[in-house]
Amino acid sequence: TQSTRPQRLLHAVQKNATRGDPRSVVKAIDNFCRQKEWAMNVGDEKGCILDSVVSEVNPVTVLELGTYCGYSTVRIASLLPPRAKIITLEFNPDYAKIARQVIAWAGLEDKIQVVEGPSGEWIPKMKEQFGVKTFDLVFLDHWKDRYLPDTKLLEDCGLLRKGSILLADNVICPGTPDYLEYVRNSPRYKSQYFKSHLEYTKAEDGLEKSVFLG
Ligand SMILES: O=C(NCc1cccc(CNc2ccc3[nH]ncc3c2)c1)c1cc(-c2ccc(F)cc2)cc(O)c1O
Numbered sequence: 001t002q003s004t005r006p007q008r009l010l011h012a013v014q015k016n017a018t019r020g021d022p023r024s025v026v027k028a029i030d031n032f033c034r035q036k037e038w039a040m041n042v043g044d045e046k047g048c049i050l051d052s053v054v055s056e057v058n059p060v061t062v063l064e065l066g067t068y069c070g071y072s073t074v075r076i077a078s079l080l081p082p083r084a085k086i087i088t089l090e091f092n093p094d095y096a097k098i099a100r101q102v103i104a105w106a107g108l109e110d111k112i113q114v115v116e117g118p119s120g121e122w123i124p125k126m127k128e129q130f131g132v133k134t135f136d137l138v139f140l141d142h143w144k145d146r147y148l149p150d151t152k153l154l155e156d157c158g159l160l161r162k163g164s165i166l167l168a169d170n171v172i173c174p175g176t177p178d179y180l181e182y183v184r185n186s187p188r189y190k191s192q193y194f195k196s197h198l199e200y201t202k203a204e205d206g207l208e209k210s211v212f213l214g
């Protein structure tokens, strides 16, 4: 039977990256996507912006919406302080299966919890299921029409505190117009756009960083 793109991406990691070396896993995925097949990882250019935001925030609790193959999960987790944790939600079970193996290859299982299911169901359960009080950083990279409803859900569930950072991928391509309008016009957020390019291409894209003001 034909393999899937996530399976081929995992094989490229297992072939080219060093076990236990997260940066080599990131490099192997970027090389695979540049040389072999495009895939919807945040990529190396936007990934550097992600790295700088993570390093600046130094989060203890991170929520990622949309794991895919675990590229940004590994990128973020490799920068976290020792006791910090990242919970990453993935709706597609096939993606989750691959992501767990990519994360294991990077040796970051202890810092990452991959949770399968839709954000709309899991966000209201974060406190009771995972003992989360609030998130220091949320990375939004799932279905683009879910960014706004899930942001409102995070607010309503009391999962954001004064100073929590939302970092959203793809605000230009594919685009998240309703989300952008909300975080840029709401008095409850201070927003900043980081212009970049769609992963592995010359098309414009960018990340929107929004600070929750409480
Ligand atoms: O659409 C995108 N990513 C999201 C996505 C997409 C498919 C499946 C899932 C299933 N995972 C999922 C779903 C719902 C969920 N709820 N909670 C968790 C959760 C997880 C997620 C995307 C597209 C492009 C892109 C494509 C084509 C093109 F030409 C230009 C650009 C570039 C990106 O960087 C992208 O991130």
Ligand SMILES: [Mg+2]
Pocket (backbone or CB within 6 Å): 040, 041, 042, 141, 169, 170
């Ligand atoms: Mg994305």
